[in-house]
Amino acid sequence: MTHTRPGPARRVRTYATLVAAATALATVGTGASLAQASGTTTTAATSAASDGNEPYLVGRGIADVTGEPAEVGMMGYADLGQTGAGLHMRQRARAFVIADRASGERVLHVNADIGMVFQSVRDAVLARLAERFGETYGESNVMLTATHTHAAPGGFSHHNLYNLTTLGYHGKTFDAIVDGIVEAAIRAERDLAPAQLQVATTQLTDASANRSRLAFNRNPAADRAHFPTGTDTASTTLQVRRGGEVDGVINWFAVHATSMSTDNTLVSPDNKGYAGWHWEHDQEGVDHLTESDDPDFVASFAQTNAGDMSPNLDLQPGTGPTDDQFENTRIIGTRMFDAARAGVSGRRTTLRGGVDSSLVYVNLADTLVDGQFTPDGKPQRTCSAAFGAAFAAGSTEDGGGGLPIFKEGKDGGNPVVKVVADALYTASPALKACQAPKEVLLPVGALDLVQQKLPVQLVRIGDLYVVGMPAEVTIVSGLRLRRAVADVVGVPLENVLVQGYTNAYAHYVTTPEEYDAGEYEGASTLFGRYELPAFVQTVHGLAAHMKAGTTPPLGAKERDRSSGQLHSLQGRVVLDTPPAFRSFGDVLTAPRAAYARGEQVEVAFAGAHLNNRLRHGGTYLSVERRVGSGWERVADDGDWSTKLHWKRTGISASRVTVTWDVPQDAAPGQYRIRYFGDARSLLGTVRAISGTSPLFDVR
Incomplete structure (x- = not known):
């Protein structure tokens, strides 16, 4: 192909x-x-x-x-x-x-x-x-x-x-x-x-x-x-x-x-x-x-x-x-x-x-800044890392995941912030002085949460x-x-x-x-x-x-934290099974018989969890056009025209839906969509699975 x-x-x-x-x-x-x-x-x-x-x-x-x-x-x-x-x-x-x-x-x-x-x-x-x-x-x-x-x-x-x-x-x-x-x-x-x-x-x-x-x-x-x-x-x-x-x-x-x-x-x-x-x-x-x-x-x-x-x-x-x-x-x-x-x-x-x-x-938690680089011409120091109230509001223009009780602005417009900030400042007046005029919400440096x-x-x-x-x-x-x-x-x-x-x-x-x-x-x-x-x-x-032409000292790096990670259970796969009375790769939603340029083709397969194998150097899907007695790939999961939707159905089954937006310059002919996945057994073995849609025409 x-x-x-x-x-x-x-x-x-x-x-x-x-x-x-x-x-x-x-x-x-x-x-x-x-x-x-x-x-x-x-x-x-x-x-x-x-x-x-x-x-x-x-x-x-x-x-x-x-x-x-x-x-x-x-x-x-x-x-x-x-x-x-x-x-x-x-x-x-x-x-x-x-x-x-x-x-x-x-x-x-x-x-x-x-x-x-x-x-x-x-x-x-x-x-x-x-x-x-x-x-x-x-x-x-x-x-x-x-x-x-x-x-x-x-x-x-x-x-x-x-x-x-x-x-x-x-x-x-x-x-x-x-x-x-x-x-x-x-x-x-x-x-x-x-x-x-x-x-x-x-x-x-x-x-x-x-x-x-x-x-x-x-x-x-x-x-x-x-x-x-x-x-x-x-x-x-x-x-x-x-x-x-x-x-x-x-x-x-x-x-x-x-x-x-x-x-x-x-x-x-x-x-x-x-x-x-x-x-x-x-x-x-x-x-x-x-x-x-x-x-x-x-x-x-x-x-x-x-x-x-x-x-x-x-x-x-x-x-x-x-x-x-x-x-x-x-x-x-x-x-x-x-x-x-x-x-x-x-x-x-x-x-x-x-x-x-x-x-x-550079240790940004405690750097002495020479007066030639400060606005008032006087030496100043940086602070241990801390977020202000408006951080919790998120970037409203770009859709950051902020909390609705917080707003942008000097103190977030929220009395809760003042309570939190006053408690922190009582514990560390130096932090208050250094971070001013920021109303500190979370001292992430002291909590060792950031670099x-x-x-x-x-x-x-x-x-x-x-x-x-x-x-x-x-x-x-x-x-x-x-x-x-x-x-x-x-x-x-x-x-x-x-x-x-x-x-x-x-x-x-x-x-x-x-x-x-x-x-x-x-x-x-x-x-x-x-x-x-x-x-x-x-x-x-x-x-x-x-x-x-000289080399500055590298400076001190933070400690290696690789051995102290808490591994997430998100996306962890225990078992894959097809839906009842189905096999892996079966077509659950078939394409229409024909499509015009600019329309969207949709095919759903009985699939498996996508995280079993990330398929680097490969693809989860292929859009193929018949050429003579063979097939040639015209799109895959790295292309703009395709989307791969995954959804769990039941306890261990997966529905994998492939869509393809037929380009305006698509060559007329006979096409098919293929799905490639990997299913995990209860014993942990992973095997390749695949499915192929019925043929459809692009006119």
Whole structure:
């Protein structure tokens, strides 16, 4: 069975040095430096490096990171009722290895379709990379980031606060994420080839709205003037050009991946995941099942300072541009794709210079901030982590799982908050003084529920600098971080990007002025009014070290918590049985005899629990078209046009419903839908099952 791709035919590339670079990687993979490996390349490769046409080696990789799609709480909205009931599109990790051919220095950038990157995930990935590549990858040169989708399974943190909505830890989802990130990195290593890097910035004005305008307006006029619409409209795209072709991109644009609302229960990579899939699949013809080891194109849509940027243009969950959350996901994702694609054909800057990286761990619970970084010019300290009252209200514009008794604003407008806060302040007046004017609701630092020793990273790729922040950074906070780096290293402001949701997670970073407003973002700025100045001081120091060519001390990390996890019973499968008088794979609801383009086909099967086997590298479903005497796959569970709904019936039976929205360009002919699952016996053995629908016509 083959797969018909809607995009262009697979491109054939020729690289004069590809074979030599691949030979060199055999040495690199054992832990030798890239500089040593580069010495084995051909004369053509050496010439290319010296004349600057392709001064980098770049590799691209993509892999599946889909977690448990059924009966597991989703990560992001903190809504106990948002439990997975199927799959819309698979989650993926997209990796780029970028190496300076002259010095051998390299960085690994991985962007995953997950809610957050937690320290637990980072540490596991680093350990696995060390097993595979020795000292090639370490703390400083690995940058792991998340798209921040709120429509994916949670339970993969080693800090208990983030596993509350999944009622504990989910090892299978954790392993899926770690395995996928590592596999994407390995594939990127295998893909290394000489490349040129270019950067383009376009403006995207209709894909975001400021969800915290009251707080934004408290910032100085000079900062607000940088964002006339109250939004960060810059769409920055790093382009990988190999052999004269664009073979991959990393795009940075500030907007939450919350087009899918808390009402959604299907796993989805949301708008940023859609943008990447649309470019790869629809535009470049990538088949993610058959070409995962050697994709024609990889499009990574990463976050930047998106803390107060919502895709819900009407500032109501699931609204704007339309009232259909699936359509909004597609529209916002397409607009991000259009802006990035415009940069490929528009004005571009070629990157020149080396590759460098640096990372430090900072104890944000107790950092002394020098007066040069504080608003009043006086030394200040950060605080032990605590949430304010408005945190419990949630982000009303994006549909956060807040409690209705709490409201945004300085004290939440709720007398209960004052009672709780007064009790806390009696026990710890120092906390009251440090967190002021925040009304503290929950001292999560003292309760050891969140990470307080946090990684802050700076990566240089030629003339481009990327600040890796372990939090959700508002646009003005991002502006101040960028200015700190640009001033030290002496580059234009547009050459510095802030990448949030990177390497760990510590909620929000607001400016001191925004913090005072007491909105959701300020209440979720854990370490007090001077958290941003502490981060600015840190990135200023990283930039100074990078400019001087020195390495800062790594700093102290938090303890390993991997052995202390409370494993959740959510999504645990004991036994699968078919419905009475049925067999696994039987069709419970058959398709009609014929469909027109634009209609939806629906087929239900007697299935099994989706969590038995996550089918990475495979699919739960296939839409197939008859071609001669055989069948070709035209869609699977990673495609936009399909949805997989799971529902338990009775005690141990499962009803699996597959829908397919027939594309407007679908070829006429005879079709069928197939289901692939795995059933667990009472003894714990898992066996593959399948079902096939009756045939139907598309006319």
